[in-house]
Amino acid sequence: MKAFPTPKINLGLNVKFRRGDGYHELETLFVPCDAFSDVLEIGEAPALELEIPGADWPVQEDLTVKAWRLLSDEFGIPPVRIYLEKHIPVGAGLGGGSSDAASALKLLNALFSLGLSEAELAQRAARLGSDCAFFVYDTPMLGTGRGEILTPFALDLSAYRLVVEMPEGERVSTREAYAGIVPGPWALPLREALSRPVAQWRDCVFNDFEASVFAGHPRIAALKEEMYARGAVYAAMSGSGAAVFGLFEA
Numbered sequence: 001m002k003a004f005p006t007p008k009i010n011l012g013l014n015v016k017f018r019r020g021d022g023y024h025e026l027e028t029l030f031v032p033c034d035a036f037s038d039v040l041e042i043g044e045a046p047a048l049e050l051e052i053p054g055a056d057w058p059v060q061e062d063l064t065v066k067a068w069r070l071l072s073d074e075f076g077i078p079p080v081r082i083y084l085e086k087h088i089p090v091g092a093g094l095g096g097g098s099s100d101a102a103s104a105l106k107l108l109n110a111l112f113s114l115g116l117s118e119a120e121l122a123q124r125a126a127r128l129g130s131d132c133a134f135f136v137y138d139t140p141m142l143g144t145g146r147g148e149i150l151t152p153f154a155l156d157l158s159a160y161r162l163v164v165e166m167p168e169g170e171r172v173s174t175r176e177a178y179a180g181i182v183p184g185p186w187a188l189p190l191r192e193a194l195s196r197p198v199a200q201w202r203d204c205v206f207n208d209f210e211a212s213v214f215a216g217h218p219r220i221a222a223l224k225e226e227m228y229a230r231g232a233v234y235a236a237m238s239g240s241g242a243a244v245f246g247l248f249e250a
Contacts, residue, residue, distance in 0.1 A: 003103040007094035035164035045081035063101035091171030093239025102135030167219040170242035177240030180212025
């Protein structure tokens with residue numbers, strides 16, 4: 001079975017405070033986009049097999065493998081062969097690994113006829129990563145908590161063209177991004193800020209990671225300014241970086 005996992009962008013990312021469990025309390029709007037897509041294939045095999053061409057991380061710790069282990073432990077599903085062809089940039093703040101994991105859960109659910117609903121898949125996806133549950137639904141969602149508490153959010157960007165880019169060679173680890181974060185405060189709650197016209201977002205919809213990430217990665221900051229110079233109505237870094245997106249009038 002085959003799927004084509006796609007990334008997300010974050011419209012606003014407010015980091016409220018560091019929680020007692022070590023995570024940060026967040027507020028963000030996850031929005032699906034199709035700027036890139038990975039290729040994921042899963043089929044039954046005599047033993048667990050995994051192939052990720054060009055991977056520079058321990059493939060046995062890939063989230064797709066963790067998704068299989070999670071369902072194997074719970075339902076006793078047999079070994080599989082996983083082939084993952086990466087096109088979503090790594091270390092970009094686009095959630096590529098989380099999207100792969102959610103797609104793996106959905107493929108395994110179908111392949112082995114587990115009968116799990118979207119809500120049941122999302123509950124399991126949240127155990128794999130803070131934004132994994134969003135990719136089960138793949139529709140705009142307001143994320144709170146550590147990003148796993150999701151609320152549907154009506155959003156119409158049909159009048160805009162979304163452009164997603166990142167400086168060549170740049171990569172920002174989640175650990176690096178959180179190390180420099182300074183939580184809040186914000187002028188407006190995110191829901192209220194996003195209810196304003198897109199032309200006003202530049203002044204009220206912010207990504208709290210930008211200040212520290214831009215300081216260490218000036219090319220990412222320059223790309224955001226370039227987006228505005230090219231005519232973007234709104235531009236921001238996605239997630240913890242290094243990708244930057246711009247909304248342009250269609």
